[in-house]
Amino acid sequence: MLYTHILGTTKIDQNRKLKKIIEHFLVSKKNFFDQKKLIRGIRKIKKNTYNIQEKKLDITTFGMFPYYDKVLTTMLYIGIVPERYFDKKSLGIKKLFKISKGNKNIKPLEMTKWFNTNYHYLVPELSKISLKKFFKNNFLKEEMIDIKYLKNKTKFTLIGPITFIKLSSVNLNIKSVYKNIFKRYIKIIRYISSKKINYIQFEEPILNNINSIDINMLLKFYNNISKKIYNKIIFTSYFAKLDKKCFKILKKINSYGIHINYTIDNEINKIVKVFKKKNKLLSLGILEGNNIWIPNYKKIFKRIKKIKSFKTNKILISPNMSLEHIPYSVKYENSMQLNIKKWLSFSKEKINSLYIIKKILLFGKKYYKKEYNDNKLIIICKNEFNKYSDKIIYKKIIKTKIKKKRKKFKNTILFPTTTIGSFPQTDEIKKARTYKKEKYSKYKFVIKKNILKNINFQKDIGIDVLVHGEPERNDMVEYFCNKFYGCIITNFGWVHSYGTRYVKPPIIYGTIINRNKDIFWMKYSKEIVKNNLLKGIITGPITMLKWSFIRDNISYKKILFQFSYALRKELKKIKKIGIKIIQIDEPAFKESMPINIKEKKKYVYYAIRAFKYVFSGINNIQIHTHICYSKLDIFDIKSFNKMDIDVISIESARSFMKVVKTISKIKLNFEIGLGVFDIHSVYKTNKYKIFNVLKNIFYIFKKNIWINPDCGLKTRSWNEIIKPLKNMVYAAKLMKKKFKHKF
Structure with a gap:
C-alpha cells in the first residue's frame, strides 16, 4: 500500500494569525478570559492545518x-x-x-x-x-x-x-x-x-x-x-x-x-x-x-x-x-x-x-x-532562465583575486563602545514604508528625522563608533535583495524565525546583479556625524544566501560568489564617501555549517573565500562582523581567525558568557566585542553588572575589547533601550578608568 x-507543516498563514493572537495575549492582563481567547484562536489555526492534510x-x-x-x-x-x-x-x-x-x-x-x-x-x-x-x-x-x-x-x-x-x-x-x-x-x-x-x-x-x-x-x-x-x-x-x-x-x-x-x-x-x-x-x-x-x-x-x-x-x-x-x-x-x-x-x-x-x-x-x-x-x-548572464557574471568574478594582505584602519580607542546596527523601528517608520512610492518626499522626511534622532542620541550618551540606525531597512536580507536583480520579495511568504518573529526570505530566481546606483542614506548619515566615527553596515554573502530561498539549477557556490560580487560594489561605494569602519554581518555563518565534518570543512573553505572576496584588496578600512545565536566551538573560532576580520561582535548575554570559555582557548588575531546585554529579553541589567562582566572578559583576554549589545535594536522600543545603552557606556568609562594603566 x-x-x-x-x-x-507551517503554522503561519498569509496573515500571520498566530503572531497576532500571541502578541495580543502578551500585552493583555493574562487572566482566565485572555487565556481562553488565546486557546480558542490556536485551536482554529490547528484545525486549518488538519483540514489541509485531511483533504489531500x-x-x-x-x-x-x-x-x-x-x-x-x-x-x-x-x-x-x-x-x-x-x-x-x-x-x-x-x-x-x-x-x-x-x-x-x-x-x-x-x-x-x-x-x-x-x-x-x-x-x-x-x-x-x-x-x-x-x-x-x-x-x-x-x-x-x-x-x-x-x-x-x-x-x-x-x-x-x-x-x-x-x-x-x-x-x-x-x-x-x-x-x-x-x-x-x-x-x-x-x-x-x-x-x-x-x-x-x-x-x-x-x-x-x-x-x-x-x-x-x-x-x-x-x-x-x-x-x-x-x-x-x-x-x-x-x-x-x-x-x-x-x-x-x-x-x-x-x-x-x-x-x-x-x-x-x-x-x-x-x-x-x-x-x-x-x-x-x-x-x-x-x-x-x-x-x-x-x-x-x-x-x-x-x-x-x-x-x-x-x-x-x-x-x-x-x-x-x-x-x-x-x-x-x-x-x-x-x-x-x-x-x-x-x-x-x-x-x-x-x-x-x-x-x-x-x-x-x-x-x-x-x-x-x-x-x-x-x-x-x-x-x-x-x-x-539566466544561463547566459550567469556566465557573464562568473567571468567578472574570477577576474578579482583574493589577496592575502590589506592595509587596515587601526583602532586607537580604549574599550570602544558601539551598537550592532539597527535602532527601534517605530510605528512612524513602519507607517512611512506603506506610502514610500506614493509620497516619497514625506517618507524621506521621516527617515531623515529618525537617522538624525539615532545619531544625536548616540552622541549625547557618548558612544564611540556611531551607526545610522537603519530606519530605511525593513529586514537585513530583504533590504539588499531589493537593490539586486535576480531577487524577488513575496508579499505573504512568512517563515517562523523565533517566538513571534517572522521573516519573508527573498527568492533568488536569476543572476544576482547589483543595480543600486546610490547610497543616499549613508551619505546623509556621514554628513551628520561630522568628525565622529561612523560604521557602515552591509549583510554578508553567506547570510544573504542562507536567509534566502536560492535557485536549485546552479550550485550554491556560484550563487554565493554572485552575492559577494554584488556586495563588493556596495562596500566600495561606502568606502568612497569616507566611511572607514564597515561591518559585514554574518549571523548565518555558523548556522549554515553542515553536520558532517567533511562537508563542514568544505563549506568553511568556500564561505571564508566568499566573505573575503567582498573586501579583498580594499585598503584603509576596518572590517567588523557580527555573529549571533549560535553555539560556537573551537572549530568555529579557528575559522574566524582565517576571515581577515579586525573586530567580531558575538551574542553572549543570553548564553551566560559560556562562549568566553570557548574563545579563550584560541589565540585570536582580531579584537572582540561580546554582547553585554540581551536585547530580546525583558530581563534588566545595570551598569555595575555590565562592568563586572567586562572585567571578567578583560581578565581572560588581557587585551582591548569592544563593548556592545548582543544584537540589533530594531525589535525594541526606545523606552527599552535608553537605560541599557547608558549603562553600557557608563560601564565602559569605568573600564577605561580602572585599566588605562594596562595599555
Whole structure:
C-alpha cells in the first residue's frame, strides 16, 4: 500500500494569525478570559492545518504546536522547568511565556539555531534539581482535543529524546540524564498511545552527530519501547547526509517504520541496498521540504522506480523534512510575475504535489497527462532562465583575486563602545514604508528625522563608533535583495524565525546583479556625524544566501560568489564617501555549517573565500562582523581567525558568557566585542553588572575589547533601550578608568 503524509507543516498563514493572537495575549492582563481567547484562536489555526492534510493526504500529522517554540513545548510535555522558574504556581500558558521571555529579575533560556536553518529554539536546561521534579501540565492534553474529529489515520510527532538531550545544556553524568529523560518520554508515550493514535513519529535529526554512548542509548530506548510499550513508532531522520554510521544505526533499530531523505541521488542506491529486504514501513522523503521550487516529477518517478523491488508493501511518501521552514501558499502572491509564480511551490502546493504524485503512481501518467506535461515544461523554462548572464557574471568574478594582505584602519580607542546596527523601528517608520512610492518626499522626511534622532542620541550618551540606525531597512536580507536583480520579495511568504518573529526570505530566481546606483542614506548619515566615527553596515554573502530561498539549477557556490560580487560594489561605494569602519554581518555563518565534518570543512573553505572576496584588496578600512545565536566551538573560532576580520561582535548575554570559555582557548588575531546585554529579553541589567562582566572578559583576554549589545535594536522600543545603552557606556568609562594603566 502507498500512503501520503508530511512530517510537519507551517503554522503561519498569509496573515500571520498566530503572531497576532500571541502578541495580543502578551500585552493583555493574562487572566482566565485572555487565556481562553488565546486557546480558542490556536485551536482554529490547528484545525486549518488538519483540514489541509485531511483533504489531500492519507495520514494527518499533529503535535508540538509552538506557542513560542517547539523545543520548549517538548520540554513542557516531559514536565521539565528550569530551576530558576520553580514556584508554587501551576505550569500553564503564563509560565510558558515567562520561561521563553524572562522577566525583570529572571533571565530567559538561551536561544540558538535549529541545526542549519534560520529557526531559533530555546535551549533546555537539564540540571540535577530540574530533573528531580515532573511538573504536571495540560499542554499534551490540549494537543489531543481535536483528534476525535480527524477522519484520516493519525500521527503524533515528537522531538526524539536523543536530539532533545544533545540540544540541551547539560552538566551532569550523561547516562543518568538519559535514564531520567527516557522515563519521562515513556510516561508521555503511554498517554499518547492510550488515545488510539495510529503512529508516533520521533524526530532525530541529530543522528549524524552522535557518539558511541549516544548510539547505545538510542538503540536501547527505541528497541525497548517498540517491544514493550508502543510498537507503531516511525523513526525519523533528516538534514544530514547518511554516512556508514547512520546506516548501521538504521539497520539495528527495531522500530515499526523509518523515515529517510530520498532526494539525494548518490544516497538512493545505498538506501535501496539497506532496506530492500527489510519488511518494515518505509517513509521516503521524495520532495524537498526546505525549498520553494516545484518538484521535478520526472526525477521523482525515476527515483521511485528503484523501490519496486522492496520486500515491504508499506510505503509512505512525504517531503524529506517538515514544511515549517517554507511559507504557507503561493496562491496569495498576486503581484508576482506569472512565469516566476509558476516555478514556486510552498507548503500547500507541496501537499498538493504529493497528492498528484500518488495518483500518477497508482493510475498512470495518462490520467494526469496535463499535470505531468505542464510540470515538465515549467522545469525546462526555469532551468534555462539566466544561463547566459550567469556566465557573464562568473567571468567578472574570477577576474578579482583574493589577496592575502590589506592595509587596515587601526583602532586607537580604549574599550570602544558601539551598537550592532539597527535602532527601534517605530510605528512612524513602519507607517512611512506603506506610502514610500506614493509620497516619497514625506517618507524621506521621516527617515531623515529618525537617522538624525539615532545619531544625536548616540552622541549625547557618548558612544564611540556611531551607526545610522537603519530606519530605511525593513529586514537585513530583504533590504539588499531589493537593490539586486535576480531577487524577488513575496508579499505573504512568512517563515517562523523565533517566538513571534517572522521573516519573508527573498527568492533568488536569476543572476544576482547589483543595480543600486546610490547610497543616499549613508551619505546623509556621514554628513551628520561630522568628525565622529561612523560604521557602515552591509549583510554578508553567506547570510544573504542562507536567509534566502536560492535557485536549485546552479550550485550554491556560484550563487554565493554572485552575492559577494554584488556586495563588493556596495562596500566600495561606502568606502568612497569616507566611511572607514564597515561591518559585514554574518549571523548565518555558523548556522549554515553542515553536520558532517567533511562537508563542514568544505563549506568553511568556500564561505571564508566568499566573505573575503567582498573586501579583498580594499585598503584603509576596518572590517567588523557580527555573529549571533549560535553555539560556537573551537572549530568555529579557528575559522574566524582565517576571515581577515579586525573586530567580531558575538551574542553572549543570553548564553551566560559560556562562549568566553570557548574563545579563550584560541589565540585570536582580531579584537572582540561580546554582547553585554540581551536585547530580546525583558530581563534588566545595570551598569555595575555590565562592568563586572567586562572585567571578567578583560581578565581572560588581557587585551582591548569592544563593548556592545548582543544584537540589533530594531525589535525594541526606545523606552527599552535608553537605560541599557547608558549603562553600557557608563560601564565602559569605568573600564577605561580602572585599566588605562594596562595599555
